[in-house]
Amino acid sequence: MFIPDPLPSERDQRRTVPSRCEYGSSERPRRNADDRRIIHDFQVRSHLRVAEGEVQTLRTNSCHLQDEMEMTQEYVSQLQRNLSSVLQEYRHLHDTLIPGLRYNQNQHQGALQVIERQRQQQRSKRSKLEEQYRNFLKGNVLIPRTSDLLMDCAAADQDLAMLCPFCPPRWRIYELSCYLQSEEAQNWEESLSWCRERGGFLAVVNDEEEQNFLEGFVNVTAWIGLSDHHREGNWRWVDGTPYESTTWVWGPEQPNNDGDEDCVTLSPASQWSDEECSEKYTSVCERRADQLSLKGVILSN
Known part of the structure; x- marks a missing residue:
């Protein structure tokens, strides 16, 4: 440098x-x-x-x-x-x-195609089921399991079916019979007609259990279907049931036929009493309960 x-x-x-x-x-x-x-x-x-x-x-x-x-x-x-x-x-x-x-x-695309085919098949099955359901409703009525019609079902011997007795509205069921007490007081003959108009008859007491039920059912004195107005002392039930074959639940010193008393009444928690048929009391009607057969989920008459 x-x-x-x-x-x-x-x-x-x-x-x-x-x-x-x-x-x-x-x-x-x-x-x-x-x-x-x-x-x-x-x-x-x-x-x-x-x-x-x-x-x-x-x-x-x-x-x-x-x-x-x-x-x-x-x-x-x-x-x-x-x-x-x-x-x-x-x-x-x-x-x-x-x-x-x-x-x-x-692989997923193939699986999706399979699922889509299955979906279409399910849609087709659903359409068929809906059509069958609509056809089923045309000839049948759906009844909820909580319906009163199914409250008294009992097993029957045949084909594992259940028998379900039921009564019309306002009627009370007991065993295989329905009972209704009138609100209006009438004489015995009028009461008999009133019950027949409703498809029944004045109540017939067949045994002690039925008597106990009726004593708790009626709220005032009511006519029942027993009388001897055809011939004195010849007691007869209105449905033809032999008097001798039923339970007799006469009250003390009854029947006494005091003043041509030929018709019988039943009072709450009390026994029978013969009264004049022209007297006016309410009436206890009885009719046979209708029955349905329940097999599986099918209810039929």
């Missing part, structure tokens, strides 16, 4: 540069030339120092650039390694996973 000579000091310049007394007017051009040369050398040296600074800066920047280039190369190498890893993973996915996924997709 070129290193310029150091500038002469002011003392050296005073020593080398002749004073004005040492040369005459003929030496003045020479002096001017020396001055210009000195100034030029000074400027050159100044430029050289500036150039040296710039060179040093360039060297520093070059080092920094070299470091950055090395870092960039390392980064590029890392990117290349990452790219290689990504490409390797992509080849793995492309060669193994993607075919598996495509296979699973095909």
